[in-house]
Amino acid sequence: MVEPETRCGFVAIIGAPNAGKSTLVNRLVGSKVSIVTHKVQTTRAPVRGVALRGGVQLVLVDTPGVFAPRRRLDRAMVRAAWSNADDADAIVHLVDAPAQAQVAAGHGDGADRAAAEDVERISQRLQASSQRAVLALNKVDSMPREALLGVTQTLFALGVYSCAFMISAKRGDGVEDLAAHLVGLAQPGPWHYPADQVADAPVRVLAAEITREKLMLRLHEELPYETTVETEAFIERKDGSVRIEQMVFVTRESQRKITIGEGGQTLKAIGRAARLELQEILERPVHLFVHVKVREGWAEERARFNALGLDYGS
Ligand SMILES: Nc1nc2c(ncn2[C@@H]2O[C@H](COP(=O)(O)OP(=O)(O)OP(=O)(O)O)[C@@H](O)[C@H]2O)c(=O)[nH]1
Ligand SMILES: [Mg+2]
CATH class of the missing domain: 3.40.50.300 (P-loop containing nucleotide triphosphate hydrolases)
Known part of the structure; x- marks a missing residue:
């Protein structure tokens, strides 16, 4: 045949x-x-x-x-x-x-x-x-x-x-x-991916992207461009759920305050929207913990580029 x-x-x-x-x-x-x-x-x-x-x-x-x-x-x-x-x-x-x-x-x-x-x-x-x-x-x-x-x-x-x-x-x-x-x-030519694969980004990158999307939708002005998100831990738990810890990097203290919001309300809403979508994509319960850190020069740091999958250049 x-x-x-x-x-x-x-x-x-x-x-x-x-x-x-x-x-x-x-x-x-x-x-x-x-x-x-x-x-x-x-x-x-x-x-x-x-x-x-x-x-x-x-x-x-x-x-x-x-x-x-x-x-x-x-x-x-x-x-x-x-x-x-x-x-x-x-x-x-x-x-x-x-x-x-x-x-x-x-x-x-x-x-x-x-x-x-x-x-x-x-x-x-x-x-x-x-x-x-x-x-x-x-x-x-x-x-x-x-x-x-x-x-x-x-x-x-x-x-x-x-x-x-x-x-x-x-x-x-x-x-x-x-x-x-x-x-x-x-x-x-042969297929590049198995028949059931739809994406090739590591799941921790996709998880960070989902949170960045919620952040961009929620925060206004220039802030979204001054922000990056990284998944720092992705732990599968015995009960079938997954624990995800993420860090949002911003460049100034004032941005950190805006991202967290009055009494933590903004960050809570962002985290909730991200968690709901991640649960749907991953088809299991998600415990999502999002923290915000000021890192003035993140957009010039090689490690941040690596996390995004971009070449830092010379
Ligand atoms: N009306 C209309 N809006 C669309 C259509 N396609 C995309 N949009 C909207 O256009 C906006 C931008 O869509 P994206 O898919 O994020 O565009 P993109 O080209 O990936 O943007 P970047 O990643 O910023 O380069 C979103 O609000 C979409 O909903 C379309 O066919 N019709
Ligand atoms: Mg796009």
């Missing part, structure tokens, strides 16, 4: 902050592998999700949406995004279509303009590479159809894309058409 041929494709999802990259990866995988918030710079390190379609394994790499780096952490994120794109079988450039349309019409706000500038940076970088990318226009659920066509034509005319898809990562529209196209680009 001849074994059926297996195929596997590595797909890098790149795009400006907030384009919906993590939402798309979670949708394609069918479960949450990457955290999502309405804020920019949610994803910090490449996250791999594994999707199966008709016997083909797609390894989707969700990358940080940072393309105008300032801090060391930003530079590491940009490097990580592009190195994953360069190694992939296919690149999907995900674009926030409503933001792009707003800018084209002269109505965009600061965030829209920043996103459009990133789209330009990305398309220029794609121009310099030999590989043509798949253009995916996202969030079509929240814009008029006519505006979408204009945006698509303008981007497609740059000559760096092989094809274009119009999707809503959030609602699912068009996502299976995109998946089918990516399946077509997958190369013959």
Whole structure:
């Protein structure tokens, strides 16, 4: 008997902050592998999700949406995004279509303009590479159809894309058409992950990410970007539950106070939201202990980068 041929494709999802990259990866995988918030710079390190379609394994790499780096952490994120794109079988450039349309019409706000500038940076970088990318226009659920066509034509005319898809990562529209196209680009070869694996981040990293998501959703202004979370202990207990201890690093005492909140209320709410979601993902009772520590220079520390899975650089 001849074994059926297996195929596997590595797909890098790149795009400006907030384009919906993590939402798309979670949708394609069918479960949450990457955290999502309405804020920019949610994803910090490449996250791999594994999707199966008709016997083909797609390894989707969700990358940080940072393309105008300032801090060391930003530079590491940009490097990580592009190195994953360069190694992939296919690149999907995900674009926030409503933001792009707003800018084209002269109505965009600061965030829209920043996103459009990133789209330009990305398309220029794609121009310099030999590989043509798949253009995916996202969030079509929240814009008029006519505006979408204009945006698509303008981007497609740059000559760096092989094809274009119009999707809503959030609602699912068009996502299976995109998946089918990516399946077509997958190369013959063995699967990279066992059939039942959907993510490859260590569970302690995912646990820290879930807490960071709750923190980002709860805290405002610049604070989320000044914060990182690490899982310091992950202990499976005899009764089937798991004890997780985490440290939130902030850069100033005032931030520590805000994170903890009046009488500890803020941290308690963050911990509770994280625990409930972790219980669902891990399918067992979770005892979560979250502490906050001031560490002025965490964003320059090699150990913090290692914990995130990022290369510290030179
Ligand atoms: N209306 C609409 N909103 C979407 C869609 N896809 C994503 N979003 C929203 O856009 C916001 C950003 O989504 P993310 O998936 O975190 O975006 P990202 O590109 O991973 O962002 P970074 O990690 O910061 O680079 C969230 O509030 C999502 O709910 C969509 O198809 N339609
Ligand atoms: Mg993301």
